[in-house]
Amino acid sequence: MIVDLHCHSTASDGSLSPGELIQRAADQDVELLSLTDHDTIAGYQGLDVPAGLRLVGGIELSCVWSGVTVHIVGLGIDLDSEVMQAVEQRQGEARERRAQVIAERLERRGFVGVYDHARAGAGSRPLGRPDFARALVELGHVASESEAFDRYLGAGKIGDVKAMWPELATVLEWILLSGGVPVLAHPLYYRMTATKLRALIAAFVEAGGVAMEVCSGKPSADDLRYSRRLCEQFGLEASIGSDFHQPLAWNELGRDSAVAHDLPGVWERWL
Ligand code: MN
Ligand code: MN
Ligand code: MN
Numbered sequence: 001m002i003v004d005l006h007c008h009s010t011a012s013d014g015s016l017s018p019g020e021l022i023q024r025a026a027d028q029d030v031e032l033l034s035l036t037d038h039d040t041i042a043g044y045q046g047l048d049v050p051a052g053l054r055l056v057g058g059i060e061l062s063c064v065w066s067g068v069t070v071h072i073v074g075l076g077i078d079l080d081s082e083v084m085q086a087v088e089q090r091q092g093e094a095r096e097r098r099a100q101v102i103a104e105r106l107e108r109r110g111f112v113g114v115y116d117h118a119r120a121g122a123g124s125r126p127l128g129r130p131d132f133a134r135a136l137v138e139l140g141h142v143a144s145e146s147e148a149f150d151r152y153l154g155a156g157k158i159g160d161v162k163a164m165w166p167e168l169a170t171v172l173e174w175i176l177l178s179g180g181v182p183v184l185a186h187p188l189y190y191r192m193t194a195t196k197l198r199a200l201i202a203a204f205v206e207a208g209g210v211a212m213e214v215c216s217g218k219p220s221a222d223d224l225r226y227s228r229r230l231c232e233q234f235g236l237e238a239s240i241g242s243d244f245h246q247p248l249a250w251n252e253l254g255r256d257s258a259v260a261h262d263l264p265g266v267w268e269r270w271l
Contacts, residue, residue, distance in 0.1 A: 001031055001032070001256070001257045002028070002030050002032075002256060003031065003032045003254070003257050004034070004242050004253050004255060005032070005036070005075055005239050005240060006036045006213065006216065006241020006242065006243050007021065007036060007253060008021075008037050008038065009035055011040050011041075011042045011125065012060075013131075014244070014245045014246060018043035018044070018047050019047065022035070022047060022053065022055070025253045025254065029254065030053060030254040031053065031054060032053075032054045032056065032267050032270060034055070034056040034058030034075050034241075035047075035058055036073050036241070038060050038095075039062060039091035039092065040059065040091075040092070040125070041059050041084060056076050057076060057077045058073060058074060058180075059074045059084070059087075059175075060072070060073050061091065061174070062091070062163065062171075064166070064168070065203060066196070068192070069162070070168060070185075070190065072175065072182055072185060072209075074174075074180035074182060075181045075183055076269065077180030078179045078180070081177070081178040083174055084178045091126075094163050095127070095128065095163060096126050097163070098161050098162075098163040099115075099131075099132075100115075102127075102159045103118070103127075105159060106159060111136065113139070114136065114139065115127075117139055118132050118134065118135040130145065132152075133145040133153055136152065168203060168207060172207040172208050172209060181211060181237075182204070182208060182209045183209075183213060183266060184201065185213055185216065185243075186213055186243065187212055187227060187230065188216075188219070188223055201234050201236075205234055205236070209236070210236065210266065211236050211237035212227070212236045212239065213227070213239045213240065213241055214227040214228050214231050214238045214239070214240065214259070214260050214263065215227070215240045215255055217242060217243050218250060218251060228260065228263060237263070237265065237266040238266060239265075239267070240255045240265075240267070241255070
């Protein structure tokens with residue numbers, strides 16, 4: 001079965017509108033999809049679901065654990081719950097405060113007008129670093145978005161501003177209160193030592209975590225094996241997502257659920 005429980009639209013930092021994204025998923029024979037935009041469920045508003053596709057309410061929430069920014073996906077959340085409305089507002093404010101700090105630093109560096117330019121391109125949604133990267137390219141300060149990250153926005157650079165994200169346990173509580181299933185997103189992406197990663201997963205389980213992504217994007221065979229083993233050791237359900245942001249041949253929507261092998265699949269909850 002083809003599933004995808006992690007992807008992004010223009011409601012956060014993806015390049016396809018929610019409607020385009022969901023149609024693309026249907027074209028890729030995805031049977032079960034969750035749109036998991038960063039800290040917002042705005043993409044679900046007025047969304048028409050194509051025949052043959054099952055849509056599960058979702059969100060990707062940022063939080064901190066032990067000084068590291070960690071992402072938790074909430075699946076099967078009640079999109080109308082009051083908790084989710086408050087969460088969106090709170091996370092949006094944290095993101096906007098961070099955007100203001102990034103903008104101040106960039107402007108002090110001489111990139112005058114970078115905030116207004118990024119804002120004009122993003123509409124009303126909260127700004128992230130990719131928006132500033134795009135603005136720096138469009139204003140002619142750098143040749144590419146990757147150069148913008150290398151010089152100004154990446155880890156350790158002036159635009160690397162920590163957002164005031166909530167704690168891991170807080171975010172799990174929000175998801176559980178919204179009737180959702182907490183999923184640890186892309187565990188290998190944080191580049192933690194094995195010991196630290198195990199401590200993170202243990203804290204996640206302790207706080208009520210239920211599943212982890214054993215397949216995020218296009219993992220190597222080794223990474224897949226490693227994730228599957230962690231999933232099994234901690235008694236978690238497996239989740240699968242492309243983390244699709246834009247149409248690129250190497251990261252298409254949809255993954256075969258067989259990559260999880262015989263682990264219990266979190267997707268089975270919605271079949
Ligand atoms: Mn993203
Ligand atoms: Mn993420
Ligand atoms: Mn993501």
